[in-house]
């Protein structure tokens with residue numbers, strides 16, 4: 001059965017979340033607008049303002065909603081999570097207040113599955129409780145989309161691993177209690193079988209930040225996306241998470257969820273831009289009437305709404321595919337989920353760029369100024385086109401999965417839909433009938 005409605009009990013939760021995000025989280029975005037602010041767990045803002053808000057989210061049963069109940073989440077499934085994340089996407093602070101902030105959410109899942117008891121106690125519990133933050137370091141200066149360029153090595157030396165190499169754009173490193181890094185443990189096999197995940201506690205000797213990198217608009221030398229260097233950095237043998245060589249399998253599990261969550265939150269951003277666009281064109285006057293009287297402007301509003309609705313359905317459908325794959329464990333369902341997640345990953349930056357651009361354009365100078373959030377929203381489009389794998393890599397995944405089921409046309413010249421051939425076949429199929437009816441066709 002097809003049904004687009006939300007059950008009443010969950011709708012109440014969503015309504016509560018929508019009010020809470022609007023009243024409590026959106027004001028934080030203007031009070032503390034720095035990209036790093038939600039990650040700073042030592043500051044007074046966190047203890048005085050954020051902790052009490054997090055308590056209210058817990059009381060409502062919406063804390064860390066992406067996690068399974070065994071990890072303190074709700075286990076609500078991807079579709080409900082999508083509906084919640086649409087709301088959280090409206091505010092930069094909301095994911096922190098609701099305990100679903102990347103990359104901590106994915107790192108928690110890795111630790112839960114592969115950490116030792118001691119690692120779980122030391123890192124997973126405070127991470128789940130929102131008391132610490134963490135870093136995930138996979139990208140290298142010489143290899144981002146193509147892991148074939150990864151060179152950061154970990155070599156076994158007695159009861160330790162010794163790490164040498166560099167990592168690039170490792171988000172939140174300056175504030176993180178630990179890093180989970182992808183390292184090459186066996187350089188003699190292809191990287192997909194020779195890479196592993198390893199846990200490095202903050203301040204481990206031999207791990208240093210070469211420099212902090214920010215996003216465009218942030219002052220040079222500041223920012224949380226760090227360039228890291230490892231020089232003879234030793235960690236105990238048990239810090240290797242999972243089997244040696246399983247790094248990519250672990251990374252894919254975590255990145256798949258992250259890609260979908262970014263898409264879910266982008267819907268919230270786009271809806272906000274649509275609301276701003278609507279109120280602007282209804283209020284701003286030109287040539288004796290509101291901007292909304294201009295047909296070209298009305299069409300922009302219509303196109304924006306249509307685009308958001310299409311994207312939202314695509315995201316919800318992808319979420320449903322992932323939920324089904326999680327439930328059935330069927331490899332075909334997993335493949336379909338992968339197809340849909342990559343499709344959504346490609347669509348996410350496009351819609352953010354389109355929608356935010358139209359909204360800021362219709363606001364004129366105010367739109368491009370630093371007095372509205374639209375330029376920053378627009379900038380998040382290109383950022384999401386690169387982070388978690390660039391668009392082209394995901395287009396490749398989509399094309400590869402579609403082609404995997406492709407059957408080449410029997411007639412390589414004219415294909416299976418060539419009308420002369422189809423007419424001939426139709427005549428043959430209905431020859432008897434046509435004769436009876438004395439129809440010439």
Ligand SMILES: Cc1cc2nc3c(=O)[nH]c(=O)nc-3n(C[C@H](O)[C@H](O)[C@H](O)COP(=O)(O)OP(=O)(O)OC[C@H]3O[C@@H](n4cnc5c(N)ncnc54)[C@H](O)[C@@H]3O)c2cc1C
Pocket residue numbers: 103135136137138139140143144145146168169170171225383385386387388389390391392393396
């Ligand atoms: C805000 C932000 C946060 C990030 N946080 C983290 C983090 O916490 N940890 C981490 O490990 N990484 C992080 N990254 C890095 C991110 O994962 C990489 O930037 C991404 O994988 C792309 O790698 P790259 O930057 O080296 O680009 P490249 O791999 O050099 O690609 C550059 C461009 O080349 C083209 N291209 C690449 N491959 C192909 C292909 N197969 N076919 C056609 N064209 C192609 C595309 O146009 C692509 O955009 C973050 C990035 C951003 C922007």
